[in-house]
Amino acid sequence: MERVRGERFRGLAVRVTEDLIGFPIMRVPELAQRYGVSFEAANSAVGRLVDIGVLRQVGNRAYGRVFVAEEVLRVLRY
Numbered sequence: 001m002e003r004v005r006g007e008r009f010r011g012l013a014v015r016v017t018e019d020l021i022g023f024p025i026m027r028v029p030e031l032a033q034r035y036g037v038s039f040e041a042a043n044s045a046v047g048r049l050v051d052i053g054v055l056r057q058v059g060n061r062a063y064g065r066v067f068v069a070e071e072v073l074r075v076l077r078y
Helices: 002-007 012-018 028-035 039-051 071-078
Strands: 056-057 066-068
Touching: 002 012, 012 028, 012 039, 028 039, 039 066
Parallel strands: none
Antiparallel strands: 056 066
16 A cells, blocks of 8 residues: 555555455456446556555456556565
8 A cells, every 4th residue: 555655546556456465366357346336447557556555466368457456466475
């Protein structure tokens, strides 16, 4: 949350970050459905979170991309 606040993100990017404990692994279409937004809006929010290191794409696929909040997973493992 500190990184997101530091970047002064608002809207969906903040909502996704707040929910990472419950959903640390995600795909863009699932996010769009969960939050009732367009694919483009969800994709933009994910892209912003990737840019600041909150999320990381797993693999190099162009379709069906999977994103992970590694720091959250690390905490949840212990």
